[in-house]
Amino acid sequence: MTDPDILTKIETYKREEIAAARRALPRAELDAHARRAPSPRGFLSTIRKKHASGGYALIAEVKRASPSRGLIRTDFHPPSLARSYEAGGAACLSVLTDKPSFMGDLDFMEAARAATNLPVLRKDFIFDTYQVIEARARGADCILLIMAALDDGAANDLEAAALAYGMDVLIEIHDHSELDRALKLRSQMIGINNRNLRTFVTNLKTSETLAPLIPKDRLIVSESGICAFTDLERLSRAGIATFLVGESLMRQSDLTTATRALLSKN
Numbered sequence: 001m002t003d004p005d006i007l008t009k010i011e012t013y014k015r016e017e018i019a020a021a022r023r024a025l026p027r028a029e030l031d032a033h034a035r036r037a038p039s040p041r042g043f044l045s046t047i048r049k050k051h052a053s054g055g056y057a058l059i060a061e062v063k064r065a066s067p068s069r070g071l072i073r074t075d076f077h078p079p080s081l082a083r084s085y086e087a088g089g090a091a092c093l094s095v096l097t098d099k100p101s102f103m104g105d106l107d108f109m110e111a112a113r114a115a116t117n118l119p120v121l122r123k124d125f126i127f128d129t130y131q132v133i134e135a136r137a138r139g140a141d142c143i144l145l146i147m148a149a150l151d152d153g154a155a156n157d158l159e160a161a162a163l164a165y166g167m168d169v170l171i172e173i174h175d176h177s178e179l180d181r182a183l184k185l186r187s188q189m190i191g192i193n194n195r196n197l198r199t200f201v202t203n204l205k206t207s208e209t210l211a212p213l214i215p216k217d218r219l220i221v222s223e224s225g226i227c228a229f230t231d232l233e234r235l236s237r238a239g240i241a242t243f244l245v246g247e248s249l250m251r252q253s254d255l256t257t258a259t260r261a262l263l264s265k266n
């Protein structure tokens with residue numbers, strides 16, 4: 001499947017969604033919700049702790065469908081999926097909250113977080129500070145900022161908003177020029193997405209090429225197309241110890257066993 005401009009299409013409907021959400025709940029009221037939300041759980045610090053104890057850190061994704069694969073999982077109950085991931089040894093959760101392209105929902109994120117003790121990433125296409133506050137109001141511990149979708153000013157403003165609300169930020173890149181821009185931001189976490197946004201093809205070589213260019217004080221997350229422990233070992237040789245995995249786990253009926261298997265040699 002080839003989609004020449006998926007981010008432009010997504011931005012168009014996101015801007016409409018944001019306008020509608022603002023009409024339904026003005027920013028000042030949303031902000032009051034965010035101030036009352038449960039405290040952030042420390043997404044980055046949880047990953048660092050996992051590394052300190054000598055393990056790989058898995059960010060396990062709750063992903064029902066995707067533009068490249070269509071429907072991935074029919075048996076879909078976010079609290080049970082989240083509990084299974086936690087039992088299998090995941091360090092953190094990622095929950096897709098975009099509806100039109102991923103059949104996601106903010107309710108799924110809230111429910112997954114409430115069912116576990118794990119920190120949660122709101123996995124969505126964030127263009128506006130309203131979405132950052134909305135993420136915190138619904139309990140997110142971390143947000144994703146996609147450099148391919150944002151100019152430097154917007155990335156800086158959205159990151160500042162997330163940090164002001166006590167959340168961590170995962171800055172996502174696909175190539176050298178996005179990496180250069182990401183390194184001007186304050187966030188410690190850089191996600192290298194192995195999925196080409198035009199062709200949707202995943203290639204772990206993307207992580208292997210870009211990881212050595214990232215300063216050692218940043219935490220690197222390899223995202224997309226990761227299927228097995230051998231992939232983790234391969235990526236670890238490029239200095240990566242944190243992995244964001246969705247589809248390959250979501251296709252397994254026993255998620256706890258599949259998560260354990262992904263994280264262990266045998």
Ligand SMILES: O=C(O)c1ccccc1NCC(=O)[C@H](O)[C@H](O)COP(=O)(O)O
Pocket residue numbers: 006061063066067068069193195197200202223224225226244245246247248
């Ligand atoms: O998953 C897609 O098809 C997709 C298409 C266009 C933009 C983003 C997309 N996915 C978002 C993600 O980054 C992944 O859900 C995440 O990295 C997990 O990937 P995977 O393990 O390959 O499901």
